Amino acid sequence: MTYENILGWSQLIAMILFGLVIAGMLFYALRPGNKEKFDRAARAPLVVEDDTPAEKPARPSLLREDDENGEDTHGRT
Template identity: 45%
Template sequence: MYETLAKFAQTWGLLLFVLAFVLVLIYALNPRNKKKFDEAKRIPLEDEEDGNGGKRD
């Protein structure tokens, strides 16, 4: 029983993780997401305001 369950989990687990990796790769490299990623990469460079309307140091 254990060997059967372990073999099933190893085989289908590997396939599940490979499929998830491919889907994430497709999402990350999709040209439609370029604008979203370009905006996100600029977030650390933007000036932020504190809660009182002033600039943070």
């Protein structure tokens, strides 16, 4: 076998493997049984489990320095 033969066969095998992977991904994504799971995943960022606001922010504000009551300590508004 020459280098050119090995190169040709390896490219052919890689192309076939790539095609099989893509076909498998399409088969998995387009199966009717997965529709509900993908719909739930698409709605996940929109679902709010807890509608009550937090008592105070988790991190202090970076834009202004507030005291514990949320009032500006430097006279700025």
